[in-house]
Amino acid sequence: MFPYFKESSSVDAVNSRIAPDVDARIREVMTSLVTHLHAFVKDVQLTPQEWDVAxxxxxxxxxxxxxxxxxxILLSDTLGVSMLVDAINNRRPPGATENTVLGPFHVSGAPSREMGACISLDGKGESCLFEGTVIDLQGNPVAAACLDVWSDNAEGFYDVQQPDIQPKWNNRGVFTTGADGKYRFVGIKPVSYPIPHDGPVGKLLAALGRGPHRPAHMHFIVKADGFQNLITHTFVGDDTYIKRDAVFGVKETLVAPYERNDDGETLWRSQFDFVMTRV
Structure with a gap:
């Protein structure tokens, strides 16, 4: 029987129009989308005025x-969808370092630096020593692991946001581990900053009583032959926004220690080991 459109059978009416020879994955995704979208409209009893607003x-x-x-993408981030897609596609065994979102400020081609070098080129901020070891799940060091690192500056901006103010490649660098799997570099203790909130996403956050800030974090991409690529952050645990990240990027295992280092060459020290998963 031909499924005329009725409220009670709206899903069948729409999904039955999908041609029998379409790509199987398109069919799966769109059938589910229509099913959940119609269920949402019925659940909230969406009005024409609300539909117009949407x-x-x-x-x-x-x-x-x-x-x-x-x-x-910003809307996806603030609704937790970006993090959910990332989590589904980067499931790892217990003990492995967890993934989180890449963020919009990664730049390919950052300069390779000698182990222990300083990536802060503008001389601003509270100096911080970042160090640790790249290991596998058995605790063995991973040699020739490449760590691509980047952070904001002391004012909460990435260099690409201020090309006429910050030096190029400020707070960025690429480091490669030796046989011991250890890494070490000097940057600054990162600071929290707001995502762009002068547009529709910002208005939605305000309507929901939510703020636009991300807690302070250092970005890492860790790659090594024979291992899954790792895209992650380490977070400053005492940051005001650690439990209110606008894009839900914080995971408990990624909160790193940031300790005062009064007797060292830097003001702060953050030690974090990256545990890689074999492909």
Missing amino acids: IDYLTRTGQICTTERQEF
Whole structure:
């Protein structure tokens, strides 16, 4: 029987129009999307006025997007969808270092630096020694592991946000471990900062009583032959926003110690070992 559109059978009416020869994955995704979307509309009893607001919101979200700013990704981030997709696609065994979102400020081609070098080029901020070991799940050191690291500066901006103010490659660098798997470099203790909140995403956060800030963190991409690539952050545990990350990037295992280092060459020291998973 032909499924005429009715409230009670709306899902069948829509999904039955999918052609029998379409790609199986497209069918799976769209069938589920329609099913959940219709269930949501029925659950909240969406009004025409609310539907208009939703369409206008999505329109404005698209209109603010540029090659430098992707408001839809920001929306995905603040709704926890980006982190969920990342978690589903980066499941690891217990004990392995967890993934988190890449973020929008990674830049390929950062300079390789000698182990122990300083990546802070503007001389601002509280100096911090970052050190630890890249190991496998059995505790063996991983040689020739490449660590691509980056952070904001003392004012909460990445160098690409201030190309006329910060030196190029400020607070960025690439380090390669030796046979002992150890890494060591000097940067600054990172600071918290707000995500862009002057657009539709910012208005949504305000309407929900949520703030736009991310807690202070250092970014890492760790790669080694024979191991899964690791994209992660380490977070400053006493940061004001550690439990209010606007993009839900904080995981308990990624909260790193930041200890005063009054007798050392830097003001702070952060020790963190990265546990890699074999492919």
